[in-house]
Amino acid sequence: MTSFIDSHAHIFFREYEADLHDVMARAAGAGVRAVVCPGTDLETSRESVRLAGRFPSVRAAVGVHPHEASGASAEVLSEIESLGGAEGVVAIGEIGLDYHYDYSPRDVQQEVFSLQLAIAVRRKLPVIIHSREAWEDTIRIVRETVASNPDWLGRPDADPPARGVFHCFPGDGKMAEEVIALGFYISFPGPLTFPEKPNRPNLMARVAGEVSLDHILLETDSPYLTPHPHRGGRNEPAYIPLIASKLSEVTGKSVAEIAETTFRNTVNLFGPDLGLPR
Ligand SMILES: [Zn+2]
Ligand SMILES: [Zn+2]
Secondary structure: OOOEEEOOEOOOOHHHOOOHHHHHHHHHHOOEEEEEEEOOOHHHHHHHHHHHHHOOOEEEEEOOOHHHHHHOOHHHHHHHHHHOOOOOEEEEEEEEEEOOOOOOOHHHHHHHHHHHHHHHHHHOOOEEEEEEOOHHHHHHHHHHHHHHOOOOOEOOOOOOOEOEEEOOOOOOHHHHHHHHHOOEEEEEOHHHHOOOEOOEOOHHHHHHHHOOHHHEEEOOOEOOOOOOOOOOOOOOHHHHHHHHHHHHHHHOOOHHHHHHHHHHHHHHHHOOOOOOOO
């Protein structure tokens, strides 16, 4: 059976309270062998670690989302740093900048982003980056971190070195090249599958067709960004094959090759035990 990994799903949200076991069973039935669950604040980061303990296929990432940056006190960040050493934690995330909603002031977002990159450096972990309408500042802060920490390569045994992933990749082909050169993957969620309209080209699909598969991961970002034809409903990790099949269409590669390569990329980023039962 074809095996996939969902590199980004927030399965701690209330949306899954009633039926998480069914959701995980459907994921397994669809070939999704592992799910990486990024926290968005301290509480959900703790919950992600708990879920990694409960479900053998789940791994956790811990971090404070830019929306929540205002709440990231020194105490919260030091808790995130300790959680980074917990069983089942594979990354610091999701972290970054979001100027679309500006739920936290931009200077605070930038500071909290830098501080969490520093946590990843100290913990020798990769990062999961969220960037929305904040490209220049995001890439500047990442560049600064890489320049002052040349030894930070994500997991020490990643080959090639993999410092993280830009999730829900918001950029064009040139921006993709920029992050790939910095040792990052890019990942595509449900909007990749949205049909093109005459006045609304699917830019994500165009970028996906330009970038080598060796740099791409699959994600759902559940419960958000539900792929076609389920758009409007709740998203879940079992929909990963829909994204894989759209990626197959835009790259001209078979679904089997998409699955195999994105699986290998995700394991390289987050660790060799991903997808193996614990
Ligand atoms: Zn995000
Ligand atoms: Zn997310």
